[in-house]
Amino acid sequence: MRTAGEGRRVEADELLVLVATGDQKAFEDLYGMVSGAVFGLVRRVVRDVAQSEEVSQEVLIEVWRTAGRFDPSRGSALSWILTLAHRRAVDRVRSARAATERDLRVGQREHSPAFDHVVEEVEAGLERQWVRRCLDRLTDLQRQSVTLAYYDGYTYREVAERLSLPLGTVKTRMRDGLTRLRECLGGAA
């Protein structure tokens, strides 16, 4: 797993640097490498498939447009791209929420049927299992704080409200949760 992951990352880094020079072929290769990660993450946050497609399209075009901002010394291309994708997905879900005042209850996700089970299962790979296992090792509050923010796009203030916790506690749980994830997943990086 380490070898495969490393290989993909190094290659993506090199491709993104080429993309910054205007290399469309490199972008096409990069697309093949990261589009599944981008689309899957966006869909996880945005949920609506059509909107997820729209956001993914925006993100991937933005990768092309702003590739010159990528600095390999600051992190991997995959991280850079997924960070961008996550930001855009969260922005979308928040503006949608603001528009409809939709109010999802904590935990509803776990009880509602998954949007697309078939795809999920096809994709269920080693990495997916690993992340789930590591999430299971967090305390409930750490896990909820982290996942409500990352997968559902809530602000830490909203998370605090939902979990009826003080703001400071939520910030600490988020930090501790991420740090524990690092320890658990570190070997897989």
Added chain:
Amino acid sequence: MTIRDHLWPGGDPHSLAAPYALDALDAQERARFERHLERCADCVAEVRALSEDAVRLAWSTAAPPPPMLRDRVMAAVRVTPQEGSLPAQEARWEYGGAPEHARAPERARAERPQQRRPREPRFRWLLMPLATTTAAAALVVASLFAVQANQAREDLRAERAQAAQIAQVLAAPDARATGNRDAQGRGLGVVASKSEGRAVVTPSGLGALSGGRVHQLWLMRPHMQPRSLGLFRTGTPLLASGLDADATSLAVTVEPNGGSPQPTSAPVVQLALVSVGFGA
């Protein structure tokens, strides 16, 4: 209440590193924290580490994207110039050669468009439409423009509306792209949808005209007079609608102020539409 509490009602800014890494700050707090990051080297290191941790959460979410997404993205990429591309880079975009010079490291930090704009007025529109394919994105972009004091409200509204229309063309299932450029760097880039009869036409290298003259875009059809599709504003894309399925090409001519009912000069650039599905 201390000054710090007043400035940071959410508490010590350092404690926001984890929420920031998870994108769990609202827009206002995010902007404030980013300003804080500029002065806090420790925070930068911490945010970077925590962001890498957060990205691990994305490992478990990968899913195959719809096949159409690839075509749309590649079509858009073909006509979307890159941020900060200079004329030299523009040439590379076409010829696909190796970079002539490494990008300055500052570029990564020079993310505020208003810093770049005065130097590259011709590329002002790069920050706008083609890459922003939804009304929501148009709002985000519009808010970028809003910080520029000299940007007239009317222009903003028009650009926002145009971005939304362009998004529609890009989102059409049959949207396809083509483009060209001559030895002088003049050309057109097009994303067109035959089913919608619409196209986004982006001029490049046409330059500014003197004496109030304008660049006018024409639709060419077999055995018919050219039909005007509108006038280009310097460097901005034009949204052409009502395109006939049998249209064979687009042409640009130089016309007197206000444009002409029919072309009065030979085209400066021309682009065939067959590769985007027209003329068949």
